[in-house]
Amino acid sequence: MPIQRLSIIGVGLLGGSIGMAVKSVLSGCEVVGYGHRKETLERAVAVGAIDRGEGDLAKAVEGADLIILCTPVGLLANMLNGISGSVKGGAIVTDVGSTKASVVGDAGKILKGKAAFIGSHPMAGSEKRGVEFARADLFRNALCIMTPTAETDPSVLEQVEAFWRLIGMRTCRMSPEAHDRALAEVSHLPHALAAALVTMQSPEALELAGKGFLDTTRIAGGDGGLWRDIFQDNAPNVRAALARLRGLLDDFERLLDLAKGEELRQWLDAAAARRQALLQEKLREITPD
Amino acid sequence: MPIQRLSIIGVGLLGGSIGMAVKSVLSGCEVVGYGHRKETLERAVAVGAIDRGEGDLAKAVEGADLIILCTPVGLLANMLNGISGSVKGGAIVTDVGSTKASVVGDAGKILKGKAAFIGSHPMAGSEKRGVEFARADLFRNALCIMTPTAETDPSVLEQVEAFWRLIGMRTCRMSPEAHDRALAEVSHLPHALAAALVTMQSPEALELAGKGFLDTTRIAGGDGGLWRDIFQDNAPNVRAALARLRGLLDDFERLLDLAKGEELRQWLDAAAARRQALLQEKLREITPD
Numbered sequence: 001m002p003i004q005r006l007s008i009i010g011v012g013l014l015g016g017s018i019g020m021a022v023k024s025v026l027s028g029c030e031v032v033g034y035g036h037r038k039e040t041l042e043r044a045v046a047v048g049a050i051d052r053g054e055g056d057l058a059k060a061v062e063g064a065d066l067i068i069l070c071t072p073v074g075l076l077a078n079m080l081n082g083i084s085g086s087v088k089g090g091a092i093v094t095d096v097g098s099t100k101a102s103v104v105g106d107a108g109k110i111l112k113g114k115a116a117f118i119g120s121h122p123m124a125g126s127e128k129r130g131v132e133f134a135r136a137d138l139f140r141n142a143l144c145i146m147t148p149t150a151e152t153d154p155s156v157l158e159q160v161e162a163f164w165r166l167i168g169m170r171t172c173r174m175s176p177e178a179h180d181r182a183l184a185e186v187s188h189l190p191h192a193l194a195a196a197l198v199t200m201q202s203p204e205a206l207e208l209a210g211k212g213f214l215d216t217t218r219i220a221g222g223d224g225g226l227w228r229d230i231f232q233d234n235a236p237n238v239r240a241a242l243a244r245l246r247g248l249l250d251d252f253e254r255l256l257d258l259a260k261g262e263e264l265r266q267w268l269d270a271a272a273a274r275r276q277a278l279l280q281e282k283l284r285e286i287t288p289d
Numbered sequence: 290m291p292i293q294r295l296s297i298i299g300v301g302l303l304g305g306s307i308g309m310a311v312k313s314v315l316s317g318c319e320v321v322g323y324g325h326r327k328e329t330l331e332r333a334v335a336v337g338a339i340d341r342g343e344g345d346l347a348k349a350v351e352g353a354d355l356i357i358l359c360t361p362v363g364l365l366a367n368m369l370n371g372i373s374g375s376v377k378g379g380a381i382v383t384d385v386g387s388t389k390a391s392v393v394g395d396a397g398k399i400l401k402g403k404a405a406f407i408g409s410h411p412m413a414g415s416e417k418r419g420v421e422f423a424r425a426d427l428f429r430n431a432l433c434i435m436t437p438t439a440e441t442d443p444s445v446l447e448q449v450e451a452f453w454r455l456i457g458m459r460t461c462r463m464s465p466e467a468h469d470r471a472l473a474e475v476s477h478l479p480h481a482l483a484a485a486l487v488t489m490q491s492p493e494a495l496e497l498a499g500k501g502f503l504d505t506t507r508i509a510g511g512d513g514g515l516w517r518d519i520f521q522d523n524a525p526n527v528r529a530a531l532a533r534l535r536g537l538l539d540d541f542e543r544l545l546d547l548a549k550g551e552e553l554r555q556w557l558d559a560a561a562a563r564r565q566a567l568l569q570e571k572l573r574e575i576t577p578d
Contacts, residue, residue, distance in 0.1 A: 123499045127561075145497065178493065185494035190486055190505045195560035196537040197479055198567075200530070204467065205474035208434065209567055210412045212508045216479045217564050219501045224558030228550055235545045241489070242542060246535070248485040253531060256524045261517055269513030271484035272416075275506050278487075278498055 003163070007064035009034045009057070009079050011044040014096050014125060015070030016134030019049035021167035024136045034060035044131045058086040066163065067115075069095035069103075074229035076103045080110040087115040094120045094160050098183060099233040100147040100176035108151060116156040119147035119176055121183075122169060127221035140168035141285075147176040170285070184237035188230060189245060192238070194220035292452070296353035298323045298346070298368050300333040303385050303414060304359030305423030308338035310456035313425045323349035333420045347375040355452065356404075358384035358392075363518030365392045369399040376404040383409045383449050387472065388522040389436040389465035397440060405445040408436040408465055410472075411458060416510035429457035430574075436465040459574070473526035478534060480516060481527070483509035 006022060008015040011033040019031045033050035034057055035041045041053025054060035061067050061083045069079050076097055087093065093115050097103050100119045107117035124142040126133065144164040148157050161171045174182070194217045201209070231238055255264035295311060297304040300322040308320045322339035323346055324330045330342025343349035350356050350372045358368050365386055376382065382404050386392050389408045396406035413431040415422065433453040437446045450460045463471070483506045490498070520527055544553035 123497065142499070143497065172496075174493075182491065182494040182497050185490050186498050186502050190502060192538075192541050193482060193486065194505060194564075195557055196534055196541060197482065198560045198564045199556075200533045200537050201474050202471065204463075205471040206563075206567060207461075208412065208432065208471050209475050209571065210431070213475050213479060214568060214571065215504045215507050216483060218504050220560050220564050221568075222557075222561060224554040224556075224561060227557050228554040231545055231553060232547060232550060235547075238545065239542060242538060244489045245485055246538070248489050249481075249531060249535070252481050252485060253528060256520055256527065258521060258524075261521060264520060265513040265517040267488075267513075268484055268511075268516050271487045271509050272511060272513060274495075275483075275487045275509050278495060279503060279510075282498065282503065 003029050003065045005030045005032060005064045007032045007034065007061045007067045008050060009060065009067065009069045009083070010071035010075075011035050011040060011050060011053070011131050012070065013129055013131065013133050013138075014122070015068070016044055016047070016049035016131035017124075017136065017138035018068060018070065018096075018167065019044065020047075020134055020136035021139060023048060023051075025166055032060055032064065040131060044134075047131060047134065049131055049134050057082040061087050061091070063088055064091055066160075067091060067093045068120075069093065069097070072226050072229050073097045073099055073103070073233050074225075077106045077110070080107055084110050084114050087111070091115040092156055092160060093117045096120060096122050098187070098230045100145075100179045102233050104147055104149060104176040108149070116153055118152055118156055118160050119179075120160060120164065121145040121147070121179065122164060124169075127219065127223075129223055129226075137168070139164070142169055143285075144169040144171045145179055146171055146173045147179050148173060149176065180234050181237050181240075184234055184241040185244075188234055188238050189241040191219050191222065191227060192231070192242075193245070194218070292318050292354045294319045294321060294353045296321045296323065296350045296356045297339060298349065298356065298358045298372070299360035299364075300324045300329060300339060300342070300420050301359065302418055302420065302422050302427075303411070304357070305333055305336070305338035305420035306413075306425065306427035307357060307359065307385075307456065308333065309336075309423055309425035310428060312337060312340075314455055321349055321353065329420060333423075336420060336423065338420055338423050346371040350376050350380070352377055353380055355449075356380060356382045357409075358382065358386070361515050361518050362386045362388055362392070362522050363514075366395045366399070369396055373399050373403050376400070378404075380404040381445055381449060382406045385409060385411050387476070387519045389434075389468045391522050393436055393438060393465040397438070405442055407441055407445055407449050408468075409449060409453065410434040410436070410468065411453060413458075416508065416512075418512055418515075426457070428453070431458055432574075433458040433460045434468055435460055435462045436468050437462060438465065469523050470526050470529075473523055473530040474533075477519060477523055477527050478530040480508050480511065481520070481531075482534070483507070 031050045033053050044050045104119045122144040124139045198217050320339045322342050333339045393408045411433040413428045487506050
């Protein structure tokens with residue numbers, strides 16, 4: 001797919017970084033950014049994230065070959081409705097949301113017969129927000145999860161995968177439902193836990209917080225509104241993950257009995273070994289041969 | 290206190306780093322290291338952590354002005370019994386354990402009339418073990434918590450505080466019981482949570498783990514035996530902290546209801562703001578004026 005016009009809907013950290021990355025590798029592609037605040041669009045142009053800003057959603061996608069929705073998860077259905085009447089024939093639409101089943105379902109209905117949709121989840125970002133933190137290399141070596149369904153046109157999937165690879169990402173494929181189950185475990189529940197850990201501290205305990213505590217709770221620094229959307233959209237999976245965690249905390253508490261010392265050591269060592277193996281695997285993944 | 294001989298009981302990451310730090314700032318102080326493995330002592334001498342190794346505990350503390358116990362928490366009572374017959378009059382004993390009430394109580398009984406004891410908890414370290422990871426600057430700018438009791442001689446407290454400051458630490462004071470309560474919240478429970486988070490992951494979820502998950506679970510990489518000792522020694526406080534966390538997770542789950550979106554956002558934003566304030570405070574603390 002030769003992309004001559006790319007529309008980025010929502011020019012924050014992720015949208016802005018996509019624009020910068022595209023402009024660093026593709027020449028002859030116009031990058032149009034949509035946002036509802038004029039100042040944000042002007043800043044996005046100034047930092048080189050987009051070529052031009054557009055405050056009208058329908059106009060922002062006119063003539064675009066690829067449209068990437070980069071708004072908070074809770075706004076994606078609105079955005080799909082807002083663009084469905086003005087996408088050009090043959091256009092491909094994707095998104096960068098942290099939950100996938102609902103947006104894939106919505107897009108299937110809203111864009112039916114108008115444009116092709118494939119869900120993407122580029123796993124990059126930071127607890128910072130806004131185009132002023134955007135970077136052309138934000139996505140480099142990170143994983144982008146593609147979530148095709150039985151209805152997905154394989155060539156659309158391949159074209160969007162090729163796009164993410166073009167800006168330096170690795171890609172993998174899984175169903176929207178499997179994605180949401182896995183992300184509840186590895187991302188959404190950990191965020192809630194980090195928030196709970198910060199909240200439960202007495203002032204005396206917080207005084208003593210060291211580097212370990214700051215690392216453990218780093219992800220709790222994210223924006224509450226964005227995360228509220230994610231939790232609401234993925235609530236059943238988050239509840240299931242929370243139930244599994246509660247079971248493990250019950251196990252841990254039982255092992256605090258003095259007589260269970262050897263079992264407790266094994267439980268802790270097994271977790272340490274699993275994390276160590278994960279770390280080695282991740283280091284291999286992001287280290288080019 | 291002019292320290293002419295320092296005895297370090299247990300020459301691992303912490304003990305070795307204390308030795309290196311002392312040798313970098315004090316001349317004319319002999320650093321003796323005790324360990325039960327000859328190779329460890331030889332390595333400690335080779336990397337410059339101690340001047341000489343001693344495999345006999347009683348001999349290792351002979352003539353020492355300051356004795357620092359750096360063994361795992363579960364071995365501290367044994368070590369106190371092992372040195373009590375051979376400490377010189379006027380010697381000061383301290384330790385580096387992560388729990389304080391039990392060692393302070395044990396030392397009060399075991400060293401009574403023989404040597405002065407004050408509990409210390411230098412909050413530095415890493416998930417790595419062994420003298421090969423020791424560094425002279427491990428303690429620089431980190432906090433050392435002193436845990437005096439009503440029986441503590443103020444001049445002993447001041448001398449040991451001066452020692453930790455000499456190797457670059459900041460110091461604060463609290464009772465052994467307050468220390469153990471606070472550490473259960475800010476350190477021990479977070480470790481158990483990190484271990485539970487790693488353990489609960491399905492293989493599919495673990496495949497998708499990113500930098501956030503690795504940060505959140507970094508502290509789970511520690512040694513199971515060391516942490517087993519800490520959890521057993523501080524079990525009542527860890528159970529109390531766990532109960533508070535469970536209450537917050539129940540709150541979080543209730544806020545997943547669609548109708549509670551605004552409350553959920555506030556709950557998440559409050560945690561993010563509290564962590565941000567903590568980060569700013571910690572950055573101020575470790576940044577010299």
